[in-house]
Amino acid sequence: DAGVTQSPTHLIKTRGQHVTLRCSPISGHKSVSWYQQVLGQGPQFIFQYYEKEERGRGNFPDRFSARQFPNYSSELNVNALLLGDSALYLCASSENTETEKLFFGSGTQLSVL
Amino acid sequence: GENVEQHPSTLSVQEGDSAVIKCTYSDSASNYFPWYKQELGKGPQLIIDIRSNVGEKKDQRIAVTLNKTAKHFSLHITETQPEDSAVYFCAANNQAGTALIFGKGTTLSVSS
Numbered sequence: 518d519a520g521v522t523q524s525p526t527h528l529i530k531t532r533g534q535h536v537t538l539r540c541s542p543i544s545g546h547k548s549v550s551w552y553q554q555v556l557g558q559g560p561q562f563i564f565q566y567y568e569k570e571e572r573g574r575g576n577f578p579d580r581f582s583a584r585q586f587p588n589y590s591s592e593l594n595v596n597a598l599l600l601g602d603s604a605l606y607l608c609a610s611s612e613n614t615e616t617e618k619l620f621f622g623s624g625t626q627l628s629v630l
Numbered sequence: 631g632e633n634v635e636q637h638p639s640t641l642s643v644q645e646g647d648s649a650v651i652k653c654t655y656s657d658s659a660s661n662y663f664p665w666y667k668q669e670l671g672k673g674p675q676l677i678i679d680i681r682s683n684v685g686e687k688k689d690q691r692i693a694v695t696l697n698k699t700a701k702h703f704s705l706h707i708t709e710t711q712p713e714d715s716a717v718y719f720c721a722a723n724n725q726a727g728t729a730l731i732f733g734k735g736t737t738l739s740v741s742s
Contacts, residue, residue, distance in 0.1 A: 562724075575729060
């Protein structure tokens with residue numbers, strides 16, 4: 518079975534632009550979470566979605582938003598990009614709302630110039 | 631706020647030696663503690679996890695111990711191999727159970 522898939526793998530944007538990142542969870546997993554990983558740091562929680570509902574939100578500004586679709590795939594949107602948004606964005610899936618057995622994709626590397 | 635501290639930040643061992651990475655957490659409500667291995671260009675991979683009702687768990691060369699009273703947990707890797715070289719992250723779940731709080735990572739280098 519395929520693991521968590523994310524697209525695109527790399528992305529270059531300029532300040533002020535908008536970006537959409539996409540994620541497909543492991544088959545059978547109903548929960549998707551998004552994390553931001555800055556170089557040299559551990560992943561930081563952004564959102565958790567389960568059954569299309571937002572179940573948790575980390576300490577990120579309103580420029581960050583997400584949604585989950587009926588097929589459990591998800592999108593992360595970031596508006597008005599700042600240089601500090603440059604990071605690896607990781608999507609993770611799990612069977613339910615619990616954070617146990619969280620499986621990560623390879624991420625989207627976003628560079629904001 | 632919720633916090634997980636991890637040390638050391640870097641660890642170099644000879645092939646065959648043991649490696650130990652330690653973490654402490656701040657939220658007494660945390661009850662799930664996973665460890666992830668991240669190789670260059672890849673996402674974190676779950677290697678072992680432990681729940682708060684268990685003090686120790688072992689899987690082949692990897693073991694994790696938990697001390698809830700002291701709020702710390704450790705990863706032990708025995709008989710290290712060059713392919714164990716990677717960045718290792720510890721994590722704890724938050725009070726709401728909706729997120730993992732990660733440590734800053736330990737870069738493990740195993741030389742042959």
